[in-house]
Amino acid sequence: MNARLRLLRAQDFLIHHFQERIQSITLDADRPMVRVLFQKGCILYIRYNDYGHYSYQINFSQMPDDWVRFDDYDATWPVSTNPHHLHYHGQQNVKDSPMGGNPDEDIPFLIKFLKKELL
Numbered sequence: 001m002n003a004r005l006r007l008l009r010a011q012d013f014l015i016h017h018f019q020e021r022i023q024s025i026t027l028d029a030d031r032p033m034v035r036v037l038f039q040k041g042c043i044l045y046i047r048y049n050d051y052g053h054y055s056y057q058i059n060f061s062q063m064p065d066d067w068v069r070f071d072d073y074d075a076t077w078p079v080s081t082n083p084h085h086l087h088y089h090g091q092q093n094v095k096d097s098p099m100g101g102n103p104d105e106d107i108p109f110l111i112k113f114l115k116k117e118l119l
Contacts, residue, residue, distance in 0.1 A: 003032035003048035006103045010034065010046050013107040018114070044114070054101040056110055058117075065089050068117075070099040070110075 001009070011025060011034050018038070026035040036044040045057045055071035068088050075083035077094045084097040099106045 003050045006048045006054075006101075007032050007034050007046060010048075010103040010107045013103065013111065014044075017111045048101070048103075052101055054099070054106070056099065056106065058114070070097050070106075072099075072101060 007027065011027065014036055015022070015025070018036075021039055023037045023039045025037075028034070031047070032049060033045060033047045036046070038044070041061065043059045045055070045059075047055045047057075053071075053073055055069055055073060057067055057069040057071075060066045060068075066089065068086065070084070070086050072083040072085070077083075077085045079085045079094060079096045081096040081098075084099055084101075086095045086097040086099075087093075088095060098109055
């Protein structure tokens, strides 16, 4: 599945679960990225590329390091799920990640994470 199709799949999951909590969704016309602005002010960025890489970043506020990101863009972190990892509020505390880049598996987990941590 190419990056654009994975984005559309992820977007469908989010709309289904958070339709009344989403203020806006923007699908970038040039890059495979979707931006979801929730009514509470946090922003979710979902990015995929055609090489199989992904990132899911949640900005909780405008404060520095007030975000988390699941990704696989760099394999330098000493975690058992390498290259998949979780940056928690900046890069000071990197953890194992349950994500793998497949929206059918990742987005349901991301929805649970959002409900627990944010909404």
